[in-house]
Amino acid sequence: MNPKLVLLESDGPIRTIRLNAPERRNALDLDLLGQLAAAIATVKADADARALIVAGAGKAFCAGANLESMFGDVTRPVHELREHLKKVYASFLGLRELTIPTVAAVQGAAVGAGLNIALACDIVIAGPRAAFGPTFAEIGLHPGGGCSFMLTERMGAAHATAALLSGDIIKAEDAVRLGLANLLAEDPEVKATELAARYASRSRQLNADIKRSVRIAATSDLETSLDFESWAQASSVGSEEFGRYLEDFLKN
Structure with a gap:
């Protein structure tokens, strides 16, 4: 039986994906990446999940890749290595496809591909x-x-x-100063x-639309951004949360 290299934990509406190979500082190999991809897919399909934390067991968040496992036969033609690497990338970049808020809790080293896992989350706490x-x-x-993107x-x-x-x-204080x-x-x-508890207390649709709105704003013009914002805001006007706020507002 394969060891549990990735743990998926639940606490109410909050899910935690924990890299669980502390003896090697959570270094990535293909087995760990396969389990990580499966955990992300499980969270994606979980209708009760409202927020996700990504963390590492032990002193490191993730010390990067086991290069021998990650690349395999490096004498292969570039096009073969490229296709292999794209599959490797997909195993953790699924974090960016989640519509719920994601928070990386980085307590130690996040290096190379380990840095990428943290960057793939919406929020990074150092x-x-x-x-x-x-x-x-x-x-x-x-x-x-x-990583470049x-x-x-x-x-x-x-x-x-x-x-x-x-x-x-890049040390923690500099990472915050630089925006990393x-x-x-x-x-x-x-x-x-x-933070995850705060996000999870809100509408899943609202969180998803905010994430989508920022992505649109980052890659489009003002007109395109306003087009989505006007739809999303108009849709949220009918929400129970806004209805309660409006009722309290009108009483005062």
Whole structure:
């Protein structure tokens, strides 16, 4: 029987996906990635899930990939390696397809592909000992797994270029300053749980539409953004949550 390299935990409407190979700092191999993909698919199909936390067991969030397992035979033609890598990327990039809010609780090292898993979440909470490593160039490797896109999305092109060219480890406070992480917290999982509970208390549709609205705004013009916002806001006017707020507002 394969060991449980990824745990899926439930607490009411909150789900937690926990990388569970602390003896190797949650380094990724194909078995772990397969279990991660399955856990993400389970959350996606779970109608009762309202928010997701992604965390790592032990001292590290994820120390990156086991390169031998990740790449296999590196003498294969480039087109074969490319197709293999795209399948690897898909195993964790499913996080970006979830319509519920996702929060990464990063308590230690998040390096290479491990950094990508954190970046694939909507919110990144950094602990004091968090360390973010876009270290691909340091080992002669081009960034992969969406790292170039997701770093640029969070940090802007200038900071993303500098980070990827240097390959340096980015400490927690600098990660927040640069926009790579959203918040610094003494216990990132406690803070992630607090945020997840807040998000989970709201309408699943509202959260999904907010995520979609931001994606549209980031890739389209104002007219396209307004077109979706006007539909989504008009739809939310009839929600129970807004109805309760409006009733209380009119009483005062």
